[in-house]
Amino acid sequence: xxxxxxxxxxxxxxxxxxxxxxxxxxxxxxxxxxxxxxxxxxxxxxxxxxxxxxxxxxxxxxxxxxxxxxxxxxxxxxxxxxxxxxxxxxxxxxxxxxxxxxxxxxxxxxxxxxxxxxxxxxxxxxxxxxxxxxxxxxxxxxxxxxxxxxxxxxxxxxxxxxxxxxxxxxxxxxxx
Amino acid sequence: xxxxxxxxxxxxxxxxxxxxxxxxxxxxxxxxxxxxxxxxxxxxxxxxxxxxxxxxxxxxxxxxxxxxxxxxxxxxxxxxxxxxxxxxxxxxxxxxxxxxxxxxxxxxxxxxxxxxxxxxxxxxxxxxxxxxxxxxxxxxxxxxxxxxxxxxxxxxxxxxxxxxxxxxxxxxxxxxxx
Numbered sequence: 475x476x477x478x479x480x481x482x483x484x485x486x487x488x489x490x491x492x493x494x495x496x497x498x499x500x501x502x503x504x505x506x507x508x509x510x511x512x513x514x515x516x517x518x519x520x521x522x523x524x525x526x527x528x529x530x531x532x533x534x535x536x537x538x539x540x541x542x543x544x545x546x547x548x549x550x551x552x553x554x555x556x557x558x559x560x561x562x563x564x565x566x567x568x569x570x571x572x573x574x575x576x577x578x579x580x581x582x583x584x585x586x587x588x589x590x591x592x593x594x595x596x597x598x599x600x601x602x603x604x605x606x607x608x609x610x611x612x613x614x615x616x617x618x619x620x621x622x623x624x625x626x627x628x629x630x631x632x633x634x635x636x637x638x639x640x641x642x643x644x645x646x647x648x649x650x
Numbered sequence: 651x652x653x654x655x656x657x658x659x660x661x662x663x664x665x666x667x668x669x670x671x672x673x674x675x676x677x678x679x680x681x682x683x684x685x686x687x688x689x690x691x692x693x694x695x696x697x698x699x700x701x702x703x704x705x706x707x708x709x710x711x712x713x714x715x716x717x718x719x720x721x722x723x724x725x726x727x728x729x730x731x732x733x734x735x736x737x738x739x740x741x742x743x744x745x746x747x748x749x750x751x752x753x754x755x756x757x758x759x760x761x762x763x764x765x766x767x768x769x770x771x772x773x774x775x776x777x778x779x780x781x782x783x784x785x786x787x788x789x790x791x792x793x794x795x796x797x798x799x800x801x802x803x804x805x806x807x808x809x810x811x812x813x814x815x816x817x818x819x820x821x822x823x824x825x826x827x828x
Contacts, residue, residue: 479656484729490722497715501708522692527677532691536678540671546664550657558816561792566811567799569792572779572818579784579819631819632788 475554559599561632569632573597576631583627584608588619595624604628604637611644652728750802754778757794759786761820767810776810781820788817 496513503511510516525532558570581593590612598605608624610616624639673682680687754763762781767774776799782791795815803809 476653476656479653479660480729482660483656483725487722487724487726487729490725491719492722494715494717494719494722497718498712501712501715505705505708519692519697523690523694523697525691526688527674527685527691528680528687532674533678536671536674538671539667540675543664543667543669543671546660547668550661550664561817564796567796567813567815570814570816571788572816575817575819578821582784582821630787630789631817632792 475549476557479550556599559597559604559633571631571633576633579631580606580608580624580627583630584610584620584623587623589613589616590620600638603634606637606639607642608639609642609644613645614643617641617643652731655728750776750778753798753802754780754795757791757798759783759788759791760795769811772808773811774808776813778813778815780815780817782817784819784821788819791817 500510500513500515503509504515527533527536555573557573559573559576561569561571563569577595577597580597581595584590584593584595590610592611594609596607596609606624606628608620610620612620620641620643621639624641625637628637628639629635676682677685677689678687750765751763754760754765759782760780761783764779766777768777769775778795780791780795782788799810799813799815
């Protein structure tokens with residue numbers, strides 16, 4: 475969501491620059507030549523004067539605007555997963571671990587040490603500890619190995635030793 | 651900081667979109683007694699006012715366009731600034747953080763360090779983002795970084811009041827188990 479917001483803000487910035495400069499050019503050309511350039515605002519205005527609120531296209535636009543606004547509002551207002559996880563702090567120093575990078579690292583550890591292939595890792599803080607969920611494609615016999623690798627990875631990352639690990643296994647599909 | 655501001659900005663924009671969309675829909679379905687559904691989207695009164703607009707109003711509109719473009723430029727620059735645009739550092743602070751970054755990058759396992767000093771210049775707060783190789787044991791790295799920070803506190807004239815260190819694990823060259 476943070477990356478999405480940044481991209482959206484980049485686009486907003488570009489749109490404001492383009493729009494703002496366009497307004498300046500339109501005003502100047504309307505003043506100098508009597509016809510606005512490059513967009514014929516007068517023709518647009520004529521169309522808007524003929525359309526009423528009850529027409530189909532404006533109605534669709536209003537409903538779509540409300541829907542997009544509502545979706546965006548929900549996306550921004552719902553709680554986002556924390557960017558970083560707290561590692562035990564000492565005195566005046568506090569230590570944090572970037573969550574996504576830790577998830578990727580645990581997934582790599584699971585994939586490289588076991589027969590598991592696709593590994594998806596969810597790491598969330600739970601009280602003072604962490605909660606780890608690992609979704610993998612593997613054979614059910616690999617479960618203890620996967621759990622053990624995931625625990626070892628958490629310890630190497632300096633995480634809590636008692637973090638509960640839950641492994642969900644999806645069986646690999648046969649190719650033939 | 652940037653992310654928090656973006657979130658607030660887009661939440662406000664979303665509210666505006668909902669308000670505009672709902673108001674337009676209500677008028678469209680003739681549920682708003684003040685405005686009839688057969689009202690044109692651009693009322694004649696607005697067009698008449700535009701035609702009679704004096705020059706200074708046009709100039710004001712052009713100035714508004716310029717302000718919008720400047721605001722757009724500010725948003726764009728904030729998104730692209732290094733370190734998330736948290737602060738603009740002075741030369742002295744920049745020199746201090748650069749040497750801190752070099753120090754921390756020499757710590758085994760650390761591949762890249764991004765350091766910033768914040769708050770009061772007499773008792774600054776140090777924030778560091780360290781890219782750590784996936785092959786390194788983070789507990790060891792943490793000990794080494796602690797030692798480096800203590801060295802730093804002992805040698806500088808303005809030791810940081812507190813330090814916040816965030817590790818980001820980047821892919822290292824792990825040996826694949828056969």
